[in-house]
Amino acid sequence: MEEIARFTDVTRTFRGTVAVDSVDLILRPGEIVALLGPNGAGKSTLLDMLLGLRDPSAGTVRAFGMPPTARRARARMGAMLQDTTGPVGLTVAETVQLTQHLYPQATPLAELLALVELSDKAGRRVGELSGGERQRLSLALALTGSPDLLVLDEPTAALDVAGRRRLLRTIRDLAAQDRAIVLATHDLREAQEVADRVVVLHHGRKIADASTQEIVRRVGVSRMQLTTDAPAAWVANFLGVTEVSSSSDGRLELLTADAEGLLGALFSAGHQVRDLTVADADLESAFLTLTQEPAA
Numbered sequence: 064m065e066e067i068a069r070f071t072d073v074t075r076t077f078r079g080t081v082a083v084d085s086v087d088l089i090l091r092p093g094e095i096v097a098l099l100g101p102n103g104a105g106k107s108t109l110l111d112m113l114l115g116l117r118d119p120s121a122g123t124v125r126a127f128g129m130p131p132t133a134r135r136a137r138a139r140m141g142a143m144l145q146d147t148t149g150p151v152g153l154t155v156a157e158t159v160q161l162t163q164h165l166y167p168q169a170t171p172l173a174e175l176l177a178l179v180e181l182s183d184k185a186g187r188r189v190g191e192l193s194g195g196e197r198q199r200l201s202l203a204l205a206l207t208g209s210p211d212l213l214v215l216d217e218p219t220a221a222l223d224v225a226g227r228r229r230l231l232r233t234i235r236d237l238a239a240q241d242r243a244i245v246l247a248t249h250d251l252r253e254a255q256e257v258a259d260r261v262v263v264l265h266h267g268r269k270i271a272d273a274s275t276q277e278i279v280r281r282v283g284v285s286r287m288q289l290t291t292d293a294p295a296a297w298v299a300n301f302l303g304v305t306e307v308s309s310s311s312d313g314r315l316e317l318l319t320a321d322a323e324g325l326l327g328a329l330f331s332a333g334h335q336v337r338d339l340t341v342a343d344a345d346l347e348s349a350f351l352t353l354t355q356e357p358a359a
């Protein structure tokens with residue numbers, strides 16, 4: 064299968080700050096990859112290098128086998144970054160037409176506007192669009208050149224619930240046409256919902272790269288519910304336990320990296336345990352465990 068892009072041992076520093084640290088990454092056609100990480104983890108820097116907007120300090124980035132700055136590579140990429148809709152005085156149609164001039168075989172205006180559900184806003188000035196409409200226009204611009212690699216930076220941030228659903232469906236349809244899609248997001252449910260693969264960055268390093276289920280399994284966190292006579296504080300202090308909450312009837316819910324160890328400790332301390340449930344945690348819990356800073 065053709066490779067869309069490849070990072071080989073890529074590092075990027077900014078005057079002493081290591082923004083991206085020795086990252087290897089491959090993107091393939093038809094894949095939706097969610098890029099996750101806390102603020103400052105290096106997501107934007109990584110995407111900028113993928114788009115050829117920044118050079119790596121060390122290592123190599125290739126898109127379609129070329130440096131991403133090559134014109135032939137750029138012609139096959141589309142990006143929806145924050146606030147990229149152009150002059151506010153132009154209409155929606157004029158803005159798309161302006162972008163169409165950049166591509167020899169641009170997607171027709173009507174098709175693009177239908178895809179992002181802006182057909183009835185063609186004559187509206189960009190400055191008069193709502194935040195969600197602007198975001199959809201930005202997607203239309205990213206899709207104008209029918210890109211094989213689509214980079215989306217928090218694409219659903221300004222969308223309402225229904226708009227978000229529709230956009231995620233559009234993203235899935237685009238991937239089904241063999242495009243590679245990279246999506247930076249802080250919305251972990253969204254990543255879990257739409258992505259085939261999840262890449263987690265932390266302090267510039269790639270600390271996970273796998274399907275959601277695989278990450279949850281590897282991190283080994285479980286969501287546990289139980290009723291016990293042990294004090295909540297005692298349970299919370301047990302190694303590997305996080306996110307403890309207790310309901311008014313004394314039932315505890317928590318995340319643990321060692322369900323068996325916790326149960327063993329409760330029993331050997333003579334505590335009772337009732338109504339126990341243990342389930343695999345979700346991506347959000349796995350992510351929090353992965354990116355947790357050690358206590359000071």
Ligand SMILES: Nc1ncnc2c1ncn2[C@@H]1O[C@H](COP(=O)(O)OP(=O)(O)OP(=O)(O)O)[C@@H](O)[C@H]1O
Pocket residue numbers: 077078080081082083100101102103104105106107108109
């Ligand atoms: N132009 C720059 N000059 C100096 N430092 C920078 C520059 N751009 C990024 N950095 C630093 O590099 C690190 C990674 O930043 P980056 O913007 O890539 O993170 P991010 O994961 O996109 O964060 P966020 O989720 O907040 O958007 C941060 O410590 C940031 O302060």
